[in-house]
Amino acid sequence: MSPRLQVVPMIMQYSKFNNDDRVELEKIVGKDNLSIEEEELLIYAVDAFPSEWVKPDIVVWPENAEQVSQVIRYAHRRHLPVVARGAGSGLSGNAVPIHAGIVVSFRRMNKIIQILEKDMQVVVQPGMIYDELNSKLSTYKLFFPPNPGSSSVCTIGGMVANNASGMGAVKYGVTRDYVLKLEVVLANGEIIRTGSNAIKSSTGYDLVRLFVGSEGTLGVITEITLRLRIVPSTMKTAIAYFDSVSATTDAVSEIMRSGLSPAALEFLDHETISAVNRAENLGLRDKPAMLLAEFHGDEETATNGLNAAMEICRKHGAVDIHIAKDDVERKKLWAGRKGAYPALVRSTPNMIIGDIVVPISRITEAITQAYAITKRYGVKVACFGHSGDGNIHPNIMTDHADKDLWERAVKANQEIVAYAIKLGGVASGEHGIGLEKKQFMQLEHGNSLAVMKSIKTLLDPTNILNPGKFFDID
Amino acid sequence: MDPQSIRNQFLNDFGSSTKDVARCIRCGFCNSACPTSNVTSAFKDSRTSRGRVILLQSIMENAGNLDPYSSEFKDLIDLCYSCRRCISACPAGIPIPDLMSHARYAYLKHTGHSNLTLGHRIYSQYGKFDQLGSTFAPFSNWMLKRKIFRQFMQYATHIDSRARLPDFHRETFESWFKKQPTSNGNKKIVYFVDSFANYNEPSIGKLTTKLLQHVGYEVIVPPQRESGMPAIEYGMLDEARKLAEYNFKQLKPFAQNGFRIVCSSPAATFLLKSGYATILDEKFRDISDSVIDLAELLLEEYNHGNLEFTRKTPEPVQYHYCCLSKALSLGPITSKLLDAAGCVQTQIEECCGGAGVWGTFKENYAMSSEIAAKLAQRVTKDQTLLTESETCRLQIEGHLNVPVRFPLELIADRAEIKTMS
Numbered sequence: 070m071s072p073r074l075q076v077v078p079m080i081m082q083y084s085k086f087n088n089d090d091r092v093e094l095e096k097i098v099g100k101d102n103l104s105i106e107e108e109e110l111l112i113y114a115v116d117a118f119p120s121e122w123v124k125p126d127i128v129v130w131p132e133n134a135e136q137v138s139q140v141i142r143y144a145h146r147r148h149l150p151v152v153a154r155g156a157g158s159g160l161s162g163n164a165v166p167i168h169a170g171i172v173v174s175f176r177r178m179n180k181i182i183q184i185l186e187k188d189m190q191v192v193v194q195p196g197m198i199y200d201e202l203n204s205k206l207s208t209y210k211l212f213f214p215p216n217p218g219s220s221s222v223c224t225i226g227g228m229v230a231n232n233a234s235g236m237g238a239v240k241y242g243v244t245r246d247y248v249l250k251l252e253v254v255l256a257n258g259e260i261i262r263t264g265s266n267a268i269k270s271s272t273g274y275d276l277v278r279l280f281v282g283s284e285g286t287l288g289v290i291t292e293i294t295l296r297l298r299i300v301p302s303t304m305k306t307a308i309a310y311f312d313s314v315s316a317t318t319d320a321v322s323e324i325m326r327s328g329l330s331p332a333a334l335e336f337l338d339h340e341t342i343s344a345v346n347r348a349e350n351l352g353l354r355d356k357p358a359m360l361l362a363e364f365h366g367d368e369e370t371a372t373n374g375l376n377a378a379m380e381i382c383r384k385h386g387a388v389d390i391h392i393a394k395d396d397v398e399r400k401k402l403w404a405g406r407k408g409a410y411p412a413l414v415r416s417t418p419n420m421i422i423g424d425i426v427v428p429i430s431r432i433t434e435a436i437t438q439a440y441a442i443t444k445r446y447g448v449k450v451a452c453f454g455h456s457g458d459g460n461i462h463p464n465i466m467t468d469h470a471d472k473d474l475w476e477r478a479v480k481a482n483q484e485i486v487a488y489a490i491k492l493g494g495v496a497s498g499e500h501g502i503g504l505e506k507k508q509f510m511q512l513e514h515g516n517s518l519a520v521m522k523s524i525k526t527l528l529d530p531t532n533i534l535n536p537g538k539f540f541d542i543d
Numbered sequence: 544m545d546p547q548s549i550r551n552q553f554l555n556d557f558g559s560s561t562k563d564v565a566r567c568i569r570c571g572f573c574n575s576a577c578p579t580s581n582v583t584s585a586f587k588d589s590r591t592s593r594g595r596v597i598l599l600q601s602i603m604e605n606a607g608n609l610d611p612y613s614s615e616f617k618d619l620i621d622l623c624y625s626c627r628r629c630i631s632a633c634p635a636g637i638p639i640p641d642l643m644s645h646a647r648y649a650y651l652k653h654t655g656h657s658n659l660t661l662g663h664r665i666y667s668q669y670g671k672f673d674q675l676g677s678t679f680a681p682f683s684n685w686m687l688k689r690k691i692f693r694q695f696m697q698y699a700t701h702i703d704s705r706a707r708l709p710d711f712h713r714e715t716f717e718s719w720f721k722k723q724p725t726s727n728g729n730k731k732i733v734y735f736v737d738s739f740a741n742y743n744e745p746s747i748g749k750l751t752t753k754l755l756q757h758v759g760y761e762v763i764v765p766p767q768r769e770s771g772m773p774a775i776e777y778g779m780l781d782e783a784r785k786l787a788e789y790n791f792k793q794l795k796p797f798a799q800n801g802f803r804i805v806c807s808s809p810a811a812t813f814l815l816k817s818g819y820a821t822i823l824d825e826k827f828r829d830i831s832d833s834v835i836d837l838a839e840l841l842l843e844e845y846n847h848g849n850l851e852f853t854r855k856t857p858e859p860v861q862y863h864y865c866c867l868s869k870a871l872s873l874g875p876i877t878s879k880l881l882d883a884a885g886c887v888q889t890q891i892e893e894c895c896g897g898a899g900v901w902g903t904f905k906e907n908y909a910m911s912s913e914i915a916a917k918l919a920q921r922v923t924k925d926q927t928l929l930t931e932s933e934t935c936r937l938q939i940e941g942h943l944n945v946p947v948r949f950p951l952e953l954i955a956d957r958a959e960i961k962t963m964s
Contacts, residue, residue, distance in 0.1 A: 104587065107609050108616060111601045112588040117569045122606035130586055157588070158571045176586035200575070221575035221632070411634035414568060469565075 083168055083533075084148045086126035094129055094171070097139045102130045102177065113154065113172045118162035119419065119469065120504055125152065125172040132177050134252055134260055134291035141289060142258025144171055144533055152535050153285040155196060155227030158219045160422055161503030163231060163284050167537045173289060175226050181205060182292065189297045190249065190266060195226020195290050211297040214241035217499065218410060226290055231501035232282030236406075239325075239457030240332040240365065241298065243499070245281045252292035253280055256529040266294065279524070284501055285535040287528045301365035304332070305375040306399040309387040310356040314338060317358040318432040320385035321456045324362070324378050325429055331378060333363040334457030335406045338436065341413065341451045341464075348412035351405045354389055360456070361406045409453045413464050417449075419475070421482045423463035427494035432459055438488045439463040446481040448474065460498035487512060502539050510540050546610070550602055553611040556649035557599075560642050564599045566635045573629035573639055578894040578914045579622045589619050592629050592639060599642060611646075612653050620646050624898035624907075625776050626866035640776075641822050647778025659777065662700035666900050667779050670769035670786075673742035676711035684710045697905055706903035707941030709743035709933070716741045716748030720764050723752075728761035732840075733797045733804045735790070737811040738769040739933040747933070750955055751807045751837060757960050758844040763802070765793045770811040772899055775822055787819045791827055798833035805840050807951065809867035809931050810899070812836040816871065837951060838877045838931070845883050852884045852957045860886045860953065861923060863930040863939065866894055877931065877950055884957040889926070893918040897938025915942035929953060 094103055104110070110124040126149075131137045144151045150170030157164050166172055175196035182192040186209050193202060199220045203212045216235040217223055223233065229251070234243035250264035264270075264277040280288055311317040321334055337345070337359045346353050353359065360382065364374035379390050393399035413420060427435045436452050443450040443465060454461035463485050467478035486496045486509050496502070496509035511518055522540060525532075532542050544552070554561060573592040574580040580591035588594045598616065601607050609616060625640035633639065656664070665672050676683040686692050693704035702708075716736055732755060740748040755762050771786035794804055794815070806812040815834040819827035844850045862881065864874045874890065881888055896902050896914025903911075915938060922928060922939075928947045930936055936947040 106589075106615070107607055108598055108619060109587060109589045111607045111609060112594045112597045114601075114606065115569060115597065117571070119568075122601065122604065124607060156571055156574075157569075174586070174588070176588070198575075219570060219572070222571040411636070414634045415636055418566065420568075 083150055083170060086149060086170065090143075090147060090149065091127060093143055094127060094140060097143065098129045098131050098136050102132065104128050113157070113164075113166065113174070116154075116157040116159050116162060116164045118160055118165065118503060118505055120162045120165050120167075123165060123167050123169060125166040126169050128172040128174055130174050130177045134254065137173060137289055137291050138254045138258045138260050140171065140173060141254050141256065141533075145257050145531065148531055148533065150533050150536050151289065153195075153226070153230065153289045155224030155230070156198070156219070156222045158223050159227065159231060159503060160424070160500040161497065161505040163501050163503035163535075163538060164227075165504060167504070170533075175224060178291070179224070184209060184211075185266070186211070188266060189299070190294055191297060192292065192294045193225050194292060195224060195229070197225045199223050199225060199228065206297065207300065210300045212300050213247060213295055214298050215244045215247070225293055225295070229281050229290055229293055230284050231499070233501075234499045236333045236335060236455055238455060238460070238499075239334055240330055245278060247295045247297070248277055248281050248293060249296050250294035251277055251280055251290055253288035253290050255288050256531065256534050260291070261288075264294070268296065282501070284503065284538055286525060286539055287534065289534070301332075301371070303368045303371040304363060304365050304399065305371040305393070306361065306363045306402050307375055307379055307390060307392040308359055308361045308402050308405070309379060309382040309391075310354050310389040311358045311360065311382075311385070311387055312356065314358045314436050315433045316386045317360050318429070318436075318456060320360065320382045320387065321432065322429050323381050323385070325457060327377065327381065329374050329378055330364075331362050331374065331457055332365040333361060334455070335361040336432075336452075336454055336456035336461070337361075337406065337409055338452040340449065341409050341453045344412040344416045344451060345405055345408045348415050349404075349408055351401070351408055353405045356388065359405075360387075361402060406453075413451050413466075417466035418468040418470065421465040421467060421478050422500070423465070423482060423485055424460070424497045424500040425463065425486055425489035425494055426458065426460045426498035427489050427492045429456070429459045431492040431494070432456055432461060435461060435485075435489050435492055435494065436463070439485045442484045442488070443481045446477040448478045448481050450481070455498075458498070459494065483508070504538065507538070507540060546608065547605070550605065550611065552653065553602060553649050556652045557645050560645040561603055563637045563642055564596060564603055566637055567593075567596045567600060568635060569593060569597060569600075570634060572632045572634060576628040576632035577623075578626060578628070578896060578898075579624065579910060582910050582913045584910070590622055592623065595619055595623060595643065596637070596639060599646065612650060617647070617650050617658075620650070624901040625772075626894055626898055627870040628866060628894070630870070638821065644775055644778050644780065644822060647776075648780045649778075651778050656779075659779075660701040660904070662702045662904060663773075663777050665700060666773040667777055667782055668769075669773060670738045673711065673738045673769075677713060677715055677742040680711040680713045701905050702903050703905040703908040705941075706908060707937045708903070709739065709937060711742055712745050714745065716745040717764070719745060719749065720752065726756050726761050728756060728759050730760055731763055731802060732760040733763045733765060733794065733802050735767060735770075735794070735804055735806045735811050735815060735834075736764060737767075737806065737808045740807055744933065747807055747949065747951070750951060750960075751805075753960055754837075754841065754951065754955055754958075755805065757958070758841070758849040763797070765797065767793055770808070770814045772810045772814060772818075775814075775818065776899065776901070780823060784823050787814075787823050787827055790815070791819070791830060794830050794833075798830040802833065803840070804830065804834045805837055806834065807837045808933060809836065809865060809871060809873065812873075813867045813871055836871065836873055836876070838873055838880055841951075841954060842876055842880045842883070845880065850958060853959045854957045855885055858886050858927065858953075858957075859889075860927045860929055861889045861891055861921075862950070863891045863895065863918070863928060863935060863947075865930050865932040865935045866898070868931050873931065880954060881929075881950060884954055886953065886957070889923075891918065891921045893921055895930075895935045895938045896942070897932075897934050899934050902938055911938070912942055915939070919943050927953065
């Protein structure tokens with residue numbers, strides 16, 4: 070068996086799932102909406118993170134919040150673990166049921182409940198797929214901006230649970246910035262509604278922001294109200310090549326301080342550029358670094374923004390600048406950036422995908438350290454990311470089948486993350502904690518981790534909700 | 544056999560495809576492109592593209608207790624109908640449909656062909672049955688239109704009585720072609736006709752010949768058998784290899800002598816160009832570079848000034864970009880050709896759900912209809928609907944009740960080339 074990142078759950082005494090449990094759950098969701106078949110359970114034993122396989126005892130596909138509530142109430146009574154799951158496309162093992170138990174899949178709760186066009190809001194079920202939502206919203210010229218790389222498959226529930234984001238975060242922010250109201254099933258099965266349709270509020274603790282990014286450890290989200298943005302009329306894009314990473318990040322820093330509001334500032338290093346060029350003939354120039362900038366707005370605002378940003382790039386030594394003349398050229402420029410991840414995946418048997426965020430003034434240092442650390446461990450790293458918000462993906466090339474290489478890659482990744490935290494950054498910008506980044510929680514959060522654990526214990530005293538994620542409860 | 548030995552045997556027959564399975568990072572992007580992963584019943588992840596690859600990974604990694612020779616596993620694998628849309632969605636470019644063919648091959652090697660329905664066995668050698676149908680036409684057509692016969696046929700073969708099947712023609716393209724005087728083109732080209740244009744719709748073969756002659760070719764039609772897509776899909780790879788060997792043997796001398804081989808069917812283009820080589824044996828790549836799709840050839844001839852469109856009135860058309868044309872990236876080529884012919888196009892990306900003959904099986908018919916219904920939402924009935932695939936045309940006409948034409952028919956119309964009788 071290939072070496073995998075080990076799942077070492079602490080000894081947790083949960084009830085043993087039995088046939089009576091299946092019968093009771095069948096009464097709640099119906100016989101067509103659950104499975105204990107091997108071919109089903111195996112798929113829920115993993116997600117997009119290379120962990121060990123841990124099958125749940127059962128998977129259920131509820132059709133409404135009431136069914137979710139009854140399932141969780143039952144699990145609470147029987148002390149069975151419950152793991153909520155959207156698309157299972159998470160990169161940190163967020164949805165792997167490491168204590169087995171019940172997986173609650175939201176693939177049947179995937180509808181838009183209401184579009185509040187005048188308020189620019191939408192009410193959705195958690196299983197709605199991101200791209201499908203935006204496709205439906207486009208009729209109203211509205212969109213939900215976070216745009217993660219997995220937009221074609223990820224669900225809104227998964228995005229909220231992970232506080233996901235993507236290339237537009239530098240202008241539009243992250244999922245958390247858009248969640249106004251939630252319907253949540255608590256660990257005892259109680260359904261609560263928190264938040265409101267108001268854009269601002271100074272009333273009480275902000276439970277919405279607490280549940281967002283909690284990865285199903287505090288409650289299970291069954292309905293989401295999102296605020297939306299107007300689809301911009303114009304998008305202007307350019308790429309600039311630089312002779313060094315530091316020149317690129319200096320330009321990024323100045324663009325951000327200049328008062329401009331880029332909709333994307335995407336960075337690719339030389340290793341990534343080379344991989345893209347090897348995989349597809351997209352004509353990227355063989356330079357140490359590349360920056361893609363995009364501005365949204367009306368024609369004038371977008372054009373002026375882009376021109377000003379390119380002027381800053383020139384000032385910092387950009388050696389070649391290409392501004393897209395039309396939408397066809399714009400898509401071509403984006404093809405280079407969007408080709409980065411597939412090109413790297415194809416270039417190596419396996420890859421550890423980093424997700425650090427550092428203050429933008431420290432990007433150069435974080436990347437330089439990533440190069441130095443990986444060199445020391447004898448592994449290759451390719452960095453790209455959302456430099457406008459300091460989110461860099463140092464991707465380490467490795468191979469599961471080569472135990473030594475895999476372990477060196479894991480260690481290099483640990484050091485890169487630790488260094489980012491030392492720079493005032495975080496272990497993950499958009500992929501979440503899950504299993505993989507649990508190891509960094511203490512380092513990043515210090516004694517505030519104890520407060521987090523207290524919150525967890527308060528809301529889920531018997532630790533049945535996605536146990537073993539974030540941290541272990543003593 | 545103990546479970547471990549069973550898995551080892553399966554993996555042994557599955558062959559080098561294990562490397563591709565190991566490369567899957569389980570992102571699930573393939574699900575977004577896979578038609579059967581987006582039907583109502585696919586809320587169960589085992590019924591999705593990623594689910595199928597994860598199950599193969601579980602066998603490789605010895606996780607869980609899945610029996611690769613169970614009918615439950617085979618039923619899930621059979622939900623992949625080789626549309627190949629997943630390959631472009633996959634960041635790692637894994638040829639998922641080929642993995643499924645190899646999984647079926649491993650399954651059949653262990654369980655034997657007796658597990659296949661009669662319908663599968665007929666389709667896997669459709670050339671022979673097309674020949675039989677043509678020999679007895681029009682009686683065979685009359686029979687296939689009798690409800691009682693179709694019900695019996697459904698019982699015996701699993702081919703759904705509602706599925707639209709093609710007619711047979713007593714005079715095949717081959718017999719017609721033999722009667723034609725040798726044309727004197729200044730350049731020669733080999734035409735791989737495939738079974739459909741030979742037995743089911745010889746008018747396609749005739750029109751292709753006419754178009755090729757019109758742009759100056761002398762057409763050569765060497766002996767050939769069907770290209771064999773169903774056999775590959777069903778995992779009957781040994782049978783498919785025999786078909787490929789035969790066609791390869793006939794075509795290779797031409798390829799070696801610098802002749803080009805033109806196909807009017809996207810399935811044939813796909814198999815001769817890359818499918819035989821990637822799925823069956825790399826040696827078949829020796830003819831790949833000589834193979835060209837008819838649309839590509841006609842565009843080339845148009846660009847060289849050898850094809851002129853005399854009918855100038857703009858005509859709005861809808862072009863259904865079928866799965867295999869997509870796999871061959873033929874869309875932009877056909878699009879340019881239609882542009883040149885004065886057609887104002889709307890492209891329809893959705894799959895029709897026919898998937899060759901997959902949608903004709905009673906087990907798949909409802910799902911096939913659900914996929915076709917999504918396509919129906921995109922179709923405007925007052926515009927000419929075009930598709931390059933013969934089986935997509937049958938599926939769309941059968942499920943949407945709208946007429947569908949081949950682009951080559953419209954091209955011939957616009958160039959005012961008449962079909963020969």
